[in-house]
Amino acid sequence: MPPLPAAFRFSNRRSLLKFVLPIAIIAGWELLAIWVNNPFILPRLEAVAAVLLSPTVDILGNGSLAANAATSLERVLAGFFVAAAIAIPLGIGMGRSLVLHELFDTLMQLLRPIPPLAWVPLALAWFKIGLVSMVFIIGMGAFFPILLNTLDGVKGVKKNWIETADILGAKEHQILSRVILPGAAPTIWTGLRVGFGIAWMCVVAAEMMPGTNSGLGYLIISAYNWSQVPVIIAGMIVIGIIGIGVDYLFKVIDRRSFAWRELER
Amino acid sequence: MSGMKRIGIIALALVSLALLLVAAGCTQPSGTSRSTPAASTSVPNADVGILYTAGVGPMPQLLATQQIDGYIAWQPYVSIATKSGIGKLVVYSGQLPPDNSNVNHPCCVLFARDDLIAENPDLVTAISALTQASSAYIKAHPAEAADLEADFLVGKSNFTFGNISVSSVDVLNDAFPTVQYTTDPSPQWVNDTKRFVNSEIQLGYVNNQLKNASADQLDSLLFDFGPYQNASQELAAGSITTPHTEANPITIGYLTGDMHSAALSIALKNWQYFNDTYGVALIPRDPTQVRPDTADLVVNGVKVAEVKLVSGSAGPQVMQMAATNVVQIGYVGVPPTIAAIDKGTPVKVINPINTEGSGLVVSPGAPVTDWNSFAAWAQQRAAAGDPIRIAAPGKGSIQDVMLQIALKSSNLTFATVS
């Protein structure tokens, strides 16, 4: 008897487990939708699939699924990069300098618990409608995970590493660039990963508030306004897929660049 | 059976079980038997429960899933229900009791911020002129207006509710005749609006500077008909005064999915006509956008201002944007405008943009054909301990105020349902 093809051998079967639940849910969904027979509670799979499979078709005059996804992504990347550009240097500064830490710590602790969406009315009032207010809200969401992880990473850089550099004659800026930054990099990367996840949630929620005319959040609200449930679900699925996709990218780079982390932990 | 297979089958079974349980919780048999209402959604000691949905969007869905017994909303949501079979008409807003008090009732208005009126009155006049011209166009060409409005609202796509699909153009054709696109702030209209203020005071939605204002003070607090009158004269004379150019963009706010501001949508969609005929137009910058978000206000060939267009899902949201100067001009319901002015938002009503144009619908199975049978039905249900629930767009909206007055006139008590 010929050997089993690779997919069915024991070691690979375990990784197939990943697909059991999603497939079960899809099958279950369709059965349930037929049984429930009320498209407002649970639309049929075909209805949602129809939306997903035509991503370039205009929906309710709001533009296509793909175009709105691109708009949302644009916004989140802008906000995310602005947040990282401020949070990483600030985190490094606060980690290296007690003075800076004392200066900023109270303010950070005050601002941190405020949900990013609470900033929407203020952001709209200060920056009016447009990319700037979006970047502000998304930035507020991404900022704190990045800052706190950077701080953590910098504080976690082994003292011996720094002292070795001292002894070998390093100046402060060299310690920052050749010891602190690479040493803290894995933790900073985790912060970026978490920060992006939050930023992504923020952009969609921010787009549901008055003042935007585009994006996945707006598409969902518009579909909600017109009771087009398949569009809502399709939008949610796209949001989830993009979220997973980007997170996966972060993970892959983490595995490749930071394999050395294993040594230290 | 190998270990892997066993685990797979068990997982599948568990998931199916979980989904079945979820479905059992979500489904309700068709009809109105709701065995025990959950504590949080029961109507506290009243005949009718009013559910505020912050906009009309979710209403068709709520009605179709029997979470509400009916809703009162602005067009085209009445036509959506009747054309798709999700609901049936009880009465249009103009015919709500008491008596004939609601015929030609005020609905939506054009407002502008005080600072804009002061700084560039000619611009506000031009907008009013465009609004008037566009309303005249709608009255003269209803079929074409329906077509353009369907495009503006939803890109002319169909409304699909499960197996039912209705063409948005058909819905709008059905809806247009029920909306009166009048722009004239007649004395009757002004009085009716001031009556609304009183209703709002009684309902507690207005309790600041408008509360103790005399009738004359009300006039100056609420209205500035200067631009309207200038616009009317300029339209009659056939020449609009060119406003001075604005350095910064002006933002116009309107309500999502609300055809009462059709004057705005038609002006944007059919700008060429208004440009050629009247010399004033809002020209979208991106002609491919179904719902333009940026346009240029062009008067007599001069680009006067960059105009941004932004929608909010309900009046209060648009007024909030007006209060923070995110929006300078808006097309919105008159009660939210009143409530905002009461709180100190520096805006004035320029002119009405429509009267009537809303309606009450109920589930298709309800024993209702008009308001009286509706009131009877409500009493029946209340007596049986299962009060009906009607959705309204938002506290203080026209629909809310009119519904409350109508219910009161039929001796029905009501309470908010969360």
Added chain:
Amino acid sequence: MTLSLEHLTKDFAKNGQERVPALADISLEIRDEEFVCVLGPSGCGKTTLLRIIAGLERPTSGRVQIDGMVIDGPSQKLGMIFQDYSLYPWRTVNENIAFGLELHGVPREKRAKIVQKYRDLAGLSDFGNSYPHELSGGMRQRVAVVRALAVEPSVLLMDEPFGALDAQTRNMLQRELLNIWEKTKKTILFVTHSVDEAVYLADRIVVLTQRPGHICEVIPIDQPRPRDRTSVEFARVRRHVLDLINQRCSFP
């Protein structure tokens, strides 16, 4: 090269109030090219002593001078090897060795030559592009040593560098260290708590008492190298050292 320790004391402030003395009045002259072992029980302050000499900590009183210059901070004249090697895990062997050279802006080609020389010295010629987590403990320690040597310090300070290794690797590394020492003619100050190790390696053994550590004995070892652990002579010397420690150094 002259390295002199003059009346070094170090107190630590505990809970802000109490002063815990760690070192008391250490004075010593270390000669050029000498291999000195600092021997003492755990907690006697020998690591603290090394860190003071390295310039990583300030003495409470007294001072360290190298070539007539007072040490008040890390200096390149003194290289240090920590017990956990402190290799940079994100850098390859080559890049670790090159670290100090990079700091001083040594141009790439010259750097590569120096790195190669020290890599060969450490016997790691084939592992230039490996990462620390791919190396064994012994190999990592060798990298740490040549990384310190690459910037040509006059003195090498080593803090129990072989403590985490098994006996076999330890012995091998001790031999290699002596090899490197003879080739590079550095002065080495080597902290350990192993009498065996001290007798094997040192020209002089400096014995510290328990905390507060002070020097109770300085024992010269005249045996020629390489020393044979199994020889009778080695055993005799070790016995002698142990006796002296027991007699003179076992109480503070």
